[in-house]
Amino acid sequence: MRIGLLTSGGDCPGLNAVIRSTVLHGVKSYGDEFLGLRGGWRGLIEADYTELTRHDVRGIAREGGTILGTSRTHPYNHPGGGPEGIARQMKRHGIDAVIAIGGEGTLAGAKRLADDGLPIVGVPKTIDNDLKATDYTFGFDTAISIATDAMDRLRTTGESHHRCMVAEVMGRHVGWIALHSGMAAGAHAILIPEQKVDVDQICEWVDQVHSRGRSPLVVVAEGFIPEGAEEALAAKGQEADGRPRLGGIGEFITAQIEERTGVETRNTTLGHIQRGGNPTGYDRVLATRFGMKALDLAHEAAWGHMASLRGTEIVKVDLSEAIDGLKEVPAERYEEAKILFGR
Numbered sequence: 001m002r003i004g005l006l007t008s009g010g011d012c013p014g015l016n017a018v019i020r021s022t023v024l025h026g027v028k029s030y031g032d033e034f035l036g037l038r039g040g041w042r043g044l045i046e047a048d049y050t051e052l053t054r055h056d057v058r059g060i061a062r063e064g065g066t067i068l069g070t071s072r073t074h075p076y077n078h079p080g081g082g083p084e085g086i087a088r089q090m091k092r093h094g095i096d097a098v099i100a101i102g103g104e105g106t107l108a109g110a111k112r113l114a115d116d117g118l119p120i121v122g123v124p125k126t127i128d129n130d131l132k133a134t135d136y137t138f139g140f141d142t143a144i145s146i147a148t149d150a151m152d153r154l155r156t157t158g159e160s161h162h163r164c165m166v167a168e169v170m171g172r173h174v175g176w177i178a179l180h181s182g183m184a185a186g187a188h189a190i191l192i193p194e195q196k197v198d199v200d201q202i203c204e205w206v207d208q209v210h211s212r213g214r215s216p217l218v219v220v221a222e223g224f225i226p227e228g229a230e231e232a233l234a235a236k237g238q239e240a241d242g243r244p245r246l247g248g249i250g251e252f253i254t255a256q257i258e259e260r261t262g263v264e265t266r267n268t269t270l271g272h273i274q275r276g277g278n279p280t281g282y283d284r285v286l287a288t289r290f291g292m293k294a295l296d297l298a299h300e301a302a303w304g305h306m307a308s309l310r311g312t313e314i315v316k317v318d319l320s321e322a323i324d325g326l327k328e329v330p331a332e333r334y335e336e337a338k339i340l341f342g343r
């Protein structure tokens with residue numbers, strides 16, 4: 001087969017490991033040829049590609065980012081796109097199948113194209129871990145380890161100055177990164193969009209810790225809104241696509257804590273460093289297994305499906321499962337972590 005690979009949406013540590021394993025498995029097991037489509041769906045629509053051999057993917061599993069580049073191009077809205085345009089390009093360039101590696105938006109596009117008759121399979125990716133049809137996505141573990149390391153550092157400077165330290169982490173509309181990195185770093189409060197908490201409660205946790213002579217560490221997910229502060233926060237603005245503006249909530253919480261408790265407080269917005277750099281070993285392995293499974297799915301002609309992690313097994317799931325709303329942090333997971341808040 002001649003297979004096109006594309007990476008679309010925000011980048012994520014592990015994308016290169018998917019590209020590498022797909023190409024190596026395809027060349028060694030099936031005698032496939034590969035085309036690397038540049039800049040997500042745009043590369044497919046505009047036939048902007050490069051041939052990918054086993055030599056091109058040598059050693060890339062350890063590198064962050066994506067050697068193919070990425071974009072948020074929509075396959076139906078881009079000029080020349082849509083099923084007819086894409087089918088024409090695939091025929092002209094002899095592409096038998098496309099493996100689309102991306103998050104919810106990318107997989108929704110892939111599903112729609114597959115429903116419209118195109119030979120497409122998916123690989124789920126996101127640091128946010130918010131895709132329903134898979135237990136974990138690669139990139140998440142790397143983001144956790146970066147955020148945990150950052151909080152360990154915030155703790156030592158916080159302790160030295162007797163300050164409260166606030167760390168704002170990514171996650172878009174869910175709190176997985178905040179929950180896991182906060183638990184790993186032993187944060188005194190974890191604030192996530194799925195759970196309503198008001199500013200009084202946050203200040204109480206901070207006071208409890210501070211009154212024992214310790215420096216409170218608070219982790220807040222970018223999508224968190226304190227109960228009762230919806231209007232005040234609306235003024236902080238949102239991005240055009242409805243996701244929270246980075247830094248907005250961290251700054252807000254920091255100002256509230258300082259004003260109400262009198263404890264000197266500093267905010268750090270971790271931002272895109274959570275998405276950059278080398279993937280962890282776990283993410284490299286997960287991404288590698290996803291890539292190999294997606295290639296097998298293409299050989300099975302399992303169009304409209306993707307690779308997914310269930311327990312320790314990599315399985316096939318329908319793309320419709322992945323795009324059926326977000327996987328939120330369950331209340332019981334939050335309650336479990338909450339037992340250790342304040343202290």
Ligand code: F6P
Binds near residue numbers: 171172222243
């Ligand atoms: O979905 C991954 C993610 O990093 C979110 O956590 C964050 O809200 C968003 O992407 C940032 O997107 P951009 O890189 O376009 O600013």
